[in-house]
Amino acid sequence: MPKKHQVDWNKVDEFLAGLETKETHEIEVRREAIPLVFVPGIMGTHLRRPGTNGEGEADGFPNLRWSTATGWMLSNLIFASSDGAYRRRLIVGKPHQTFNPEFLEVDEDSPPGDGWRGIMEDYHIFLNKLREHDWKELDKYFVFPVYAVGYNWTDDVKAAGTYLAKRIDSIIEEARKITGLCEKVILISHSMGGLVSRTASELCGARENIVGIVHGVQPVNGSPGAYWRMKAGFEGFNSLGLVQRALGNDGPKVTAIMGNIPGGLTLLPNKLYKANDGKAEWVRVTEDGRLLVAEPQTNPYDEIYRRKAVVHPKAGEKPSTNEYWGLVDPVLLNPEKTAPEGGDPFDEMNAELDKSWDVYLKNLAIAEALHDQLSPSTGPLQHPQTLAATGIQHKSADVVEMHVESNWIRSDPYPNQCFRGFFVNAAGKDMQAVLQDPAGDGDGTVPTSSGVGVDAPNRPAPGDIKLRMEHQPAYENKLMQEWAIKAITAMVKHRYWEQRKPAGGAP
């Protein structure tokens, strides 16, 4: 019987000391595990009430508070009243509750295992491709277990990044127990998962545990699409799937969720954002081609997000001063509880106690702090081994345009997939600024200018890429899948050379 020995793949050139010459020896090369860790986009992780297993319900609401499973969507968004108040109760809690990071947790096993259960089923298509992929020569040196890390997307991205960094540690530990050799992972991100991945790497200390990050359709500097949807709902002009449609087809439905969670606000354009034409101002209100509003000049937080988007002018004010083009109409934040002006003394007390705008500002400050750290004025932080894919050739909101028209009749400011801001001009005429459909280039959600935010020249093949693909199903696109596998391969080769440089030799 030969004596068995194990040698790590990256030490096969080293001398094996102490082998008896009269014995037969069998040397097994120990492969290195490089876990492929998929990080989903916003709303791509199933969330439940802590202390439950996601089954059953309490107070008439399901313990599984967010799922992309068709049955869940049908039951809770299509077959429920599903207005802003209902959605707020699902994601934030009862009317007296405001965002609390402990309100929801990822619906996953304990321990999470490969993490697939916690994420949107549509992602499994690509994850299975990764799991079944023949890595050819690389298989001699490496193994590639496929993991997913869902996260609480309602929470601060910093918290999600911290969670991801910890999961990377535990995945490495687990893989090491199985293979004996594992030091780093490769992250593959979708959309908001890109922000979470960069946060884990650059702000939460995980960089040294990461070979590289493959980004798909990341809103690097945010997207005016997030603003558009908070004003008008998820748009119907792209071929949206059930999930996106179920998110809400008007501003009140979307704002009741996104305006109440720091995670959602992180998708807004940051201070580095530029439209596809290179200009800083991405909210543009025009009348007969003449620019009436062009914001932001330097800081969207102060110049757009912190302005109350009051959609009707004050009575008698000429010209009116209501800034309908702000991000959030305060009355939409907690619609079940917010009292309009002019009630009885108890209504006035209720109005005096309304803190929903202050809570929104607090959540906004969390998003701003993350943006400032992750995307300082010097440019977006990123892992040194980064490859990014950007979706193009789908109409996207790189700017948000509103066109001013006369307003003869009182109408709804929040029709489905539209928004109207009402004002009185200097001549005393009632006017309305009507939101226009997005017309810029991008993936339908992220405009090209933001998608390419971490692109850089002279990257190893396959390099950064632009592909004709839509945002949500990006990883279901065959070309994207092929590119992602090439990008992973490039990173694994980088890992090979990192380990083999002294000895040389191509894989």
Place this chain on the structure above:
Amino acid sequence: MKGALLLFAGLIVSCAGEKRVELKNKEAIGRFRVGVPDGLAFVSRSQMIYGVEVAAVPEQPGAWDAKVAAHADKIVSRPSLGAGVAAFWYKEGSDLVLEAQALREGVAVSIVRDAPEGKEAVAEKLSAAVLENYKPGTGAGFCLGPGAIHMGPSLSESVRIIWDLPAGAGRVEFSTQTVTEPDNKTFMDVEEERGMTGAAGGTLTVLSERDRTLAGLNGREIRIRVALPGQEPQVRLTWHYPGVGRDGAKPRIDFLAKGPAALQPQLEAAWEAMLPSLESVPVK
């Protein structure tokens, strides 16, 4: 169907064009009263007036003490809201929340209200007023079940009550919410829902759609059937009244019945028993 007939058998009367099944059990919630067929199982209810979440349930010895104990490590103060009212403020995350309870003739009337820091006195005054204005009986006011709050109507009121069918996954809900403008969207956009269903590879069939007047309020009734791949077909029955802006006595109203298509007869039987029974409760 046999079960449904047994459940909903009763005296049929005619009233304003609606065939009414006279139901013995009636539930008063918010500004309305609705008959409840025998066999429907109560699931949950919630009420809010002036932004104060309020409930009234039969007194259960020890329940308040258990609630206090559950919040013990978060309690920041115990204010006085009047004679016979127990109350405490606690911190939950960053929220400052007031819970209070008053015992009234064997009924525990409780409130939950949040406040920004520095505005605790306003919340206490408002909450105390809600508790003070509770009276047994549901002949008038904002109804909680055994009694009602005799205030308002407020510009911010909402209620929701849910029952389950005795067997299977059938459910009936009734909800109201005050509006600033009539709500012509909720449960009204079948084409949007058809689009959503289509996006998931399914089909939506409109079984019926008509105007229907309940309690003198002109609403829209829509019955649909949805079939999605790999899912049991479902039916949904809705009646939606858009409400009158800034009128607490005429909030948006939604009746909803839903469940597997196999339960359609039972759902429809409950529906036809309950809807004609809807009546307004006088404000005063």
